[in-house]
Amino acid sequence: MSTLRILVVGVAIAFLSAALLERWLRAHPDPQAPPVLYPRIPFIGHIIGLLTEGANYYKITSARCRHPIYTLPMLSSQTYVVTSPHLANYIQRASSTLLFEPIILPVTQRLVGFSNATVEAFRDYEAKKAKQPSFMDRMHNTLYSLMGPAEIKYQGSIVLEQISQRLNALPDCDRPLFEWCRELFVEVTTYAFYGPENPFELYPGLVKDYWVWEDGLIGVMASPLPQVTARKAYLAREKVAKTMIEYVEKERHIKASPVIQERIRMHKALGVSLEDRGRSEFGMLFGTLVNGSITVFWVLNYIFSRPQLMEELRAEIQKGAFSVDHSTNTAKISFEGLRDGCPLLNSVFRETLRLIAPMTSARFVTEDTIVADTYKLRAQSVVQIAGGVLHSDEEVWGPDSREFNPQRFISTPNGTKTSSTDAEKRSVHPAAFRGFGGGTVFCPGRHFAQIEILSLVAGLLMGWDFETPKGKESIEWDPPKDEKRIPIGVMKPLRDVVVSMKRREEMRGLKWALQMS
Numbered sequence: 001m002s003t004l005r006i007l008v009v010g011v012a013i014a015f016l017s018a019a020l021l022e023r024w025l026r027a028h029p030d031p032q033a034p035p036v037l038y039p040r041i042p043f044i045g046h047i048i049g050l051l052t053e054g055a056n057y058y059k060i061t062s063a064r065c066r067h068p069i070y071t072l073p074m075l076s077s078q079t080y081v082v083t084s085p086h087l088a089n090y091i092q093r094a095s096s097t098l099l100f101e102p103i104i105l106p107v108t109q110r111l112v113g114f115s116n117a118t119v120e121a122f123r124d125y126e127a128k129k130a131k132q133p134s135f136m137d138r139m140h141n142t143l144y145s146l147m148g149p150a151e152i153k154y155q156g157s158i159v160l161e162q163i164s165q166r167l168n169a170l171p172d173c174d175r176p177l178f179e180w181c182r183e184l185f186v187e188v189t190t191y192a193f194y195g196p197e198n199p200f201e202l203y204p205g206l207v208k209d210y211w212v213w214e215d216g217l218i219g220v221m222a223s224p225l226p227q228v229t230a231r232k233a234y235l236a237r238e239k240v241a242k243t244m245i246e247y248v249e250k251e252r253h254i255k256a257s258p259v260i261q262e263r264i265r266m267h268k269a270l271g272v273s274l275e276d277r278g279r280s281e282f283g284m285l286f287g288t289l290v291n292g293s294i295t296v297f298w299v300l301n302y303i304f305s306r307p308q309l310m311e312e313l314r315a316e317i318q319k320g321a322f323s324v325d326h327s328t329n330t331a332k333i334s335f336e337g338l339r340d341g342c343p344l345l346n347s348v349f350r351e352t353l354r355l356i357a358p359m360t361s362a363r364f365v366t367e368d369t370i371v372a373d374t375y376k377l378r379a380q381s382v383v384q385i386a387g388g389v390l391h392s393d394e395e396v397w398g399p400d401s402r403e404f405n406p407q408r409f410i411s412t413p414n415g416t417k418t419s420s421t422d423a424e425k426r427s428v429h430p431a432a433f434r435g436f437g438g439g440t441v442f443c444p445g446r447h448f449a450q451i452e453i454l455s456l457v458a459g460l461l462m463g464w465d466f467e468t469p470k471g472k473e474s475i476e477w478d479p480p481k482d483e484k485r486i487p488i489g490v491m492k493p494l495r496d497v498v499v500s501m502k503r504r505e506e507m508r509g510l511k512w513a514l515q516m517s
């Protein structure tokens with residue numbers, strides 16, 4: 001028989017067996033398992049759905065299977081999708097059997113191009129066997145202990161100084177807002193984490209390469225031959241990764257933040273090669289740069305497209321965080337004032353994340369686990385808390401769940417349900433807001449992100465007007481979101497928004513100083 005015939009017969013047999021197995025399973029459901037939503041195409045239907053619909057797919061399946069947790073069979077395994085805050089809380093707490101590590105290691109390997117030896121070193125079997133904290137546990141603790149609200153103050157003051165310098169040098173002109181936000185964020189954030197000799201400071205064009213890679217990263221990760229199928233993004237990744245390897249080799253991290261110095265020290269102590277120490281820092285850039293840059297764009301979009309909200313926010317900032325030092329002609333904005341004295345601004349920040357964050361907190365089930373005394377999750381499966389579904393659920397947020405409501409988080413960081421008269425029902429379950437994840441994988445960068453995002457937005461609100469650019473009748477706010485991308489981060493706009501950024505007349509001549517207090 002020819003190879004082609006063998007292949008065709010093999011595929012046919014595989015499909016037939018899958019169809020028979022599926023029939024048998026439908027006839028003999030496990031009473032403890034979450035209800036199963038079978039795909040229309042056996043075996044691979046949900047995989048195709050995820051690849052083509054991205055973040056949207058769980059909304060589609062959740063509309064078909066209205067249950068707090070359900071099963072999507074995929075190849076020989078299954079994914080459990082959690083859509084209720086109550087169950088999300090259980091999943092977060094079952095951190096001894098539902099683990100992040102078996103998911104994040106292979107994902108990071110594909111993201112940055114680690115060698116297998118490095119991944120094996122990260123698994124740190126010796127420490128696990130000796131019941132000691134593994135390398136990943138120690139790295140996790142390092143991130144959380146060096147990035148708490150008190151520890152991050154110094155780095156916060158560096159990033160605010162960098163943003164102030166750029167605002168002071170900003171000429172009035174038309175500019176694509178998203179492109180501007182992401183270039184500024186890459187520059188100031190890498191300066192704060194990686195110090196004055198970071199690669200983006202030394203090689204100014206590099207920021208463009210970074211975003212070329214980010215645009216094409218799913219293609220790089222999904223392909224066995226990315227150098228052929230996703231060449232542009234692959235080459236951009238390699239270019240940026242090489243500069244991070246050079247950064248580590250030349251020991252430029254001596255002037256970096258404590259968290260980066262400690263990460264590089266720990267990787268070296270584990271015996272990770274120079275190449276992979278650089279690649280690991282390249283991977284860290286994804287956490288530090290991508291979500292923040294995209295989020296700040298959307299916060300500006302939601303505010304500046306609503307003149308009344310803009311005025312309310314200006315009044316709030318004026319009262320809670322703004323001052324002018326006339327002796328030096330300096331306008332000052334205090335982050336602590338923004339954090340503690342500007343509830344509307346903080347509410348807008350969280351409401352923006354609610355609408356743009358579809359991430360799915362994925363965990364690997366290492367042993368059979370009973371959740372909420374009811375559902376059995378089988379070992380070797382994946383369970384995902386569907387952030388996008390939770391964030392748009394009317395049951396959770398009220399009838400305006402798909403709209404932007406700037407007041408939603410004003411009285412509590414968990415948010416309140418709209419149009420409910422019963423006070424008790426109004427408060428939203430704390431696990432419903434997934435913008436920064438939850439449980440043991442609660443974003444360690446959230447305090448830092450809050451410093452840069454609130455401060456930049458407040459600076460622009462107080463000092464700048466966004467007007468219609470030349471040749472347009474109005475600013476084209478509210479671009480569509482890339483809802484069809486696999487949900488590994490917040491959603492990007494599918495087109496840019498050009499604005500004419502002009503200093504407000506009453507603030508002309510002032511220098512800007514964004515400060516921590």
Ligand code: HEM
Nearest residue numbers: 287288291292295359361362435436437441443444445449
């Ligand atoms: C608006 C900005 C940000 C958003 C929306 C965001 C969102 C998230 C989310 C949802 C997770 C949890 C992932 C999961 O459960 O699977 C996470 C984890 C993480 N974030 Fe952020 N993040 C932001 C900014 C940052 C910054 C500035 C850093 C800088 C260090 C950072 C570093 C990380 C890291 C290292 C993890 C993994 C933590 C671990 O391994 O335990 N993030 N982030």
